[in-house]
Amino acid sequence: MRSIVQVLAAAVFAATAVARPFAAGPKVVTTTEDLAAIVREVGGDRVSVESLARGYQDPHWVEAKPSFILKLNTANLLVAVGRELEIGWLPALITQSRNTRIQPGAPGYLDASGNVKILEIPPGQITRAMGDVHPSGNPHYWLDPDNGRRIAQAIRDKLGELAPGDRAYFAQRYEDFDRRLAEAQKRWDAAMAPFKGAKIVTYHRSWPNFADRFGLNIIGYVEPKPGIPPSTQHTVDLIAEMKRQNVKVILVEPYFDKKTPNAIARDTGAVVLDMLPSVGGVAQASDYIKLFDYDVDLLVATLKKVSGK
Amino acid sequence: MDWSILPFLAAPFVASLILTGIHAYLGVHVVERGVIFVDLSLAQIAALGAILAMLLPFSDGDPHGPGVYWMSLGFTFVGAAIFSFVHGRQARVPQEAIIGIAYAVASALAIVMLSKTTSEAEHLKEMLVGNILGVTWPQALKTALLYSAVGTFHFVCRRKFLAISLDRERAAADGISVRLWDFLFYASFGFVVTSSVAIAGVLLVFCYLIVPSVAAMMYADRIGPRLAIGWTMGTVVSMLGMYLSVVLDLATGATIVCTFGLVLIVMTIARPAFVRIGGHR
Numbered sequence: 351m352r353s354i355v356q357v358l359a360a361a362v363f364a365a366t367a368v369a370r371p372f373a374a375g376p377k378v379v380t381t382t383e384d385l386a387a388i389v390r391e392v393g394g395d396r397v398s399v400e401s402l403a404r405g406y407q408d409p410h411w412v413e414a415k416p417s418f419i420l421k422l423n424t425a426n427l428l429v430a431v432g433r434e435l436e437i438g439w440l441p442a443l444i445t446q447s448r449n450t451r452i453q454p455g456a457p458g459y460l461d462a463s464g465n466v467k468i469l470e471i472p473p474g475q476i477t478r479a480m481g482d483v484h485p486s487g488n489p490h491y492w493l494d495p496d497n498g499r500r501i502a503q504a505i506r507d508k509l510g511e512l513a514p515g516d517r518a519y520f521a522q523r524y525e526d527f528d529r530r531l532a533e534a535q536k537r538w539d540a541a542m543a544p545f546k547g548a549k550i551v552t553y554h555r556s557w558p559n560f561a562d563r564f565g566l567n568i569i570g571y572v573e574p575k576p577g578i579p580p581s582t583q584h585t586v587d588l589i590a591e592m593k594r595q596n597v598k599v600i601l602v603e604p605y606f607d608k609k610t611p612n613a614i615a616r617d618t619g620a621v622v623l624d625m626l627p628s629v630g631g632v633a634q635a636s637d638y639i640k641l642f643d644y645d646v647d648l649l650v651a652t653l654k655k656v657s658g659k
Numbered sequence: 660m661d662w663s664i665l666p667f668l669a670a671p672f673v674a675s676l677i678l679t680g681i682h683a684y685l686g687v688h689v690v691e692r693g694v695i696f697v698d699l700s701l702a703q704i705a706a707l708g709a710i711l712a713m714l715l716p717f718s719d720g721d722p723h724g725p726g727v728y729w730m731s732l733g734f735t736f737v738g739a740a741i742f743s744f745v746h747g748r749q750a751r752v753p754q755e756a757i758i759g760i761a762y763a764v765a766s767a768l769a770i771v772m773l774s775k776t777t778s779e780a781e782h783l784k785e786m787l788v789g790n791i792l793g794v795t796w797p798q799a800l801k802t803a804l805l806y807s808a809v810g811t812f813h814f815v816c817r818r819k820f821l822a823i824s825l826d827r828e829r830a831a832a833d834g835i836s837v838r839l840w841d842f843l844f845y846a847s848f849g850f851v852v853t854s855s856v857a858i859a860g861v862l863l864v865f866c867y868l869i870v871p872s873v874a875a876m877m878y879a880d881r882i883g884p885r886l887a888i889g890w891t892m893g894t895v896v897s898m899l900g901m902y903l904s905v906v907l908d909l910a911t912g913a914t915i916v917c918t919f920g921l922v923l924i925v926m927t928i929a930r931p932a933f934v935r936i937g938g939h940r
Contacts, residue, residue, distance in 0.1 A: 413910035414792045442793030578774045
């Protein structure tokens with residue numbers, strides 16, 4: 351058995367050596383297209399970047415394909431969302447990649463959530479008796495542009511570490527992204543300003559950072575608990591609450607079943623909106639700034655209609 | 660095809676051969692007994708045990724820890740006991756109905772438990788279901804040893820197991836303790852299925868169990884040839900499925916399942932030609 355393992359290990363090394371030609375710069379793999387978009391902003395043409403999940407897929411669960419292992423095997427840097435978002439599929443792939451550079455804790459592994467603002471972290475000591483808590487907070491933090499900026503900073507620093515010769519280039523690309531993002535933020539804030547405090551319902555807990563940034567008030571979720579399909583009693587309660595508070599907008603991520611949201615909408619006169627949680631969810635949302643352009647435009651148009659403002 | 664993927668597929672492929680080996684054999688029994696969905700049901704009962712263990716303090720919430728493993732195994736044995744006891748000779752309720760009910764109730768209980776407890780549970784189901792692409796050498800080796808033990812046990816006691824699977828009434832009349840051997844069958848079967856689901860997922864395990872023995876039934880009556888056909892088919896499908904998943908860049912487990920369906924259809928269409936040439940049946 352041992353000799354078989356040794357032969358295979360040798361084959362692996364041979365395979366990696368062949369499959370890794372000296373590219374122009376670090377080869378970056380990200381778990382989601384949002385992170386890939388930000389790597390592209392900062393890394394420009396000095397890095398190559400690929401995302402494992404597509405923008406229209408649910409990042410909680412991505413079916414592993416053989417190509418994922420090859421991508422990870424040759425990567426110099428893996429950027430993950432972290433906060434347990436990818437816990438259902440990424441750890442086995444990282445092990446299977448046999449790439450020591452990108453193992454958690456190694457220099458080629460970047461958890462993008464290090465410096466960002468995380469919501470829904472339970473305060474104080476966490477014990478099991480507290481029940482409904484997610485110890486590391488809500489993982490959908492990239493939906494706040496300020497967090498996008500912080501992710502870009504972390505990527506700039508990490509790329510500079512891996513390719514010190516290009517540090518100035520990455521810094522300059524970051525400055526440019528930062529400036530364009532700040533301009534866009536002024537635009538989004540102005541568009542959303544009339545709707546501060548607008549009450550909405552969302553399917554999954556994907557939008558707390560977005561709501562926090564733009565002053566939306568999420569009064570409930572279609573899911574009774576994250577990952578649990580809608581139940582009758584919860585749906586009835588939600589409909590009553592929406593009627594009481596006169597809530598007219600339901601945000602649904604593209605990968606969830608719209609049957610229940612549509613039923614709720616019929617009963618309450620609300621509008622079901624296909625909001626995009628990730629870059630690449632539709633062709634238009636092709637980069638990080640365009641993702642917010644798309645979501646803000648969609649939301650503002652709908653809020654205008656339902657509020658008559 | 661990008662050949663550099665091969666070293667990474669070696670352990671998953673060996674795992675798929677191990678699955679073929681034990682499941683094509685167990686599948687013959689399962690199909691003969693007409694308890695097609697027993698593995699889905701036992702897998703769901705095992706998952707229920709695992710989820711319950713995860714929610715109790717003694718497991719420390721570690722999905723791969725010993726607490727979770729023993730609890731899910733314990734649940735599997737309870738399921739095995741139930742299935743072996745409801746199969747009385749005078750039972751008017753078909754056993755398959757009990758198996759279906761157990762499946763539905765175990766699934767629903769898991770949902771109810773998840774909805775009442777920590778939201779950490781949102782990832783729980785995903786962690787309990789394996790992916791054939793993620794199989795490592797130590798896992799493959801451990802599985803091979805475990806299944807060899809189960810296989811040896813079944814080989815030693817093959818007469819009793821076969822007698823009951825082929826003709827229950829006669830086995831009972833011959834003085835075999837049908838309930839005991841049924842329990843041993845379902846318990847060892849549940850043990851295998853629980854471990855298989857953890858490395859390959861429910862759908863794939865179901866296919867490895869049922870499809871080869873069904874395909875073999877079309878071509879042979881005796882157990883020996885059936886096993887040979889089943890093992891050959893399982894091996895060919897594993898290879899073809901993995902090849903297609905690399906070439907078309909599709910999820911490996913799902914591609915193997917589809918390949919099983921495809922090969923079964925081809926074998927069904929080809930059968931008349933074989934029967935004519937062979938002249939038997």
